[in-house]
Amino acid sequence: MPHPRDPHIPGDSSPYAVDRRRFVGYVLGGATLVAAADLVLADTSPAAAEIPTAPQPAELYDLNDMLTDAARPTANLVTVTINEDGTASFELPRAEVGQGITTSTAMLIAEELDLPVDRVRVTLAPARPELLFNQLTGGSNTTIATYTPIRVAAAVARAALLDAAAIVLGDTVAGLVAKGGVITARNGSSVTYGELAVKAAGSAGGRAVQVELKSEAEFSVIGTPTNRVDALAAVTGQKDFTTDLDVPDALPTMVCRAPTLNGTPVSVRNQTQVEAMPGVTHVAQVSTGVAVRAATFGQCIDAVRALEVAWKDGPVAGESDATILRKVRAAQLPMPRLPDTPLAQTVSGDFTFWFRSNSPMDTNSAVADVRPDGATIWAGLKSPIVAQQRIAEKLGMSQDKVKVNVVTAGGSFGRRLFFDGALEAAEISQAMGAPVKLMWHRADDARVGRTHPMGTCRVQATVLGTNVLAFNQSLTCVETDFRHGLGEIITAAAADLPAGVGNLGFAETIFALTQEVPYDFGAVTQTLVETDDRFNTGSMRNIYSPDVRVASELVVDKLAAKMRMDPYQFRRKFQRNERLLAVLDTVAQAGEWGRPMPAGTAQGIAIHKEYKGVSACLVEIDTRPATTGRQVRDAVTGPRVTRVTFAIDVGLAINPRGLEAQMQGGINDGIALALTSSLHLRDGHFLEASWDNYFYTRQWNTPPDVRVIVVPSEEKVPGGAGEAGVAATFAAVACAYARATGTMPTQFPINHDQLSFEPKSFVPPIPQSPVNGLELTS
């Protein structure tokens, strides 16, 4: 059995951590100053290694502990470079997809370096295979895992700059003051970081330096609301995404896909005619369909629509929502036995969650330039090392011949854990013998892209008087695909996992490490059963938690009703976590819990705990006919969430403004999951092909009144932000809807049974662009 780790003992968690604030880094040889730290350095709270019977696994050792620990066996450096123009640069081995990690990373470096944030340049590192498990962006883990090593590298750079300045200025290091990228001596003379960049450079071989990080009390950047470092580029159209890259000869490329999900091409009947179409340069049959390359994407669309292809049906041909639900129901295990007490009463719930899409705005896309002796790939990738390995396999090349560049992506929501577009682009470029800029059509991204699996969630609770004796919850769903390499992390980390957790399969592990019932409900059991691996699934923002929390919190409201208690007071009474109690009280006060509401409108309240943080959400919903009957062209209106009060204690908030933004986004996700957004499977394919088919929250759905409160935290280290806003919001909306209508919904989104659009064609697989744009100016 592994022993509990204690980071305070030098050499235990890492040979480079001396104590909580003192660490060892390196000055490396280079043209200018290059300071380095080991990416495995961690300052997270020690995770207990044994599980007592009562608390659930995630309370003692959660997914973030595992992701952080998985990195420990690697010994690899991240480097901060000081440039002659006085800026610092850093290659972040993670993917920026909108969550704001380039900004928070720049803040960490600025803090330790005493340099303004706008003089820190953070770019994304290409695939670095030597980092093994340490280049995966997921589980909202980036800041948790990199908080210490990045600051250590910056502190080493600062120390080296001070050493060099002492010589230049003829003073001792103790007499120097570093501020704003300038070091000033006692006699008033000064020198800039830029002037020192070369002088401070290390000699070949490098040297170890012990540094002391700033204390929380000394922070002037960390914790200060800061605007995004990439905002100016974004609002001027200068921020480049994959399809904006200008790679020589990488012409627009699209794929004609089968009419059934994951169907495969057999033959092309009119290849010669399509090759002769305007702009078209290549047509090639590949494993996923028939690819066309042309001078413009418009000509690709024309060519895809013109292709006549014989297809082999995909593995779910003929299946629909109803048939898959039957399979899921058939896979359900009996619920665990409840305590056998004569006076006890059972409260239960049984909920269905339909397929949902994690498609971002920026569709699956990749640039690939595959040549006989090597390949270069550009794409938004959250697991670039695995992508590199799989692409090399596909191309029949060794891994070192494949260079994989990570491009800033236009959203992820879990989608970019997979590299479907990059793999496909590489195959196409090899087949055509030419560089390609592959872009999935929106219809492809919605229909063939990754989904959050359909599932059911059953809850049974036993009530005796004013106590809950037991709470059982069982999630059964279509398999969630974790084959992007998280599996490898788990394999590597398995030996370190607490007893009982390491033996679970990887989906079971993720489930066990993320889920808990944050109430004192006696004997708590949560189980996961997965079935059916034929779909393109993956982790969608917050993975299992949104569905699990909705089922829990709806039953919590039923329990409160059973005990004739107010939902807020019930949650207070059964709360066992002080931080959760604080956020719960915060939203109840700020959101005016219990204020009089007209019939057909109501409040709902819910909580969540994950990513080292806690959150609570209070919403108000309007289900009156005047609201649900609003007419908006090609849209779903329905009930409207009119007000949201959301509180989060994330631990140390690096950038409160970015944290608030992530909660605002999560709120809109939660609303969509509750009320409007799902995929419909019919006859072997998903029907949705447009943003007017897949009803993510739009302006006419979004709450006009949103307030996010970042609660001051006692925690000294940061938690995760990117996914933390979804679960509590989804649950609060579901609870509010149940209270407003007097009926507890049993499926989500609530509108799934009503198909609110006319499905687009499957042959051809993508719609033609309209021509009436000049008649629709506004």
Next chain:
Amino acid sequence: MPEQTFIVNGERVTVDVEDDVRLLWVLRDLLGITGPKYGCGINVCKACTSHVNGKAFNPCAVPVGSLGSDDEITTIEGLPGEVAEQQRGANGLHPMQEAWLERDVVQCGYCQPGQIMAAVALVNRVKAEGRQVTDADLDTIRNICRCGTYTRIREAIRDGAARM
């Protein structure tokens, strides 16, 4: 191949391409103007929203051949040019872009050029009607943001309107 002539961001351009190719691809693939983004190609998501002769439109739904040589296209790259120099802000940008920066609206940023172009057109329209931007006006915006930045978009549009 036909020659297509129009004005983009104040400059007259001529491109050799078929009449039916939609303007979005002419801008992005042939002229290298990548501010207008692709999000659907069917005038739904509005990520490509730009201006034609001062009004919002979606170049994914306009065959390039339907433009006249004096039609003026403005993309996000040319938006500051729609206002006089003294109206531009601290970053030399259109007041709406400046409001966007101050409110830190952007998350991934992909839809944001289109959001800003739509916002400017909305405010111009509302101002022409001699009134203030209302919640009902904001509810009519069809531009989708999958990051869910709607709250800050609404704040920034009101802020930008006050600056315009």
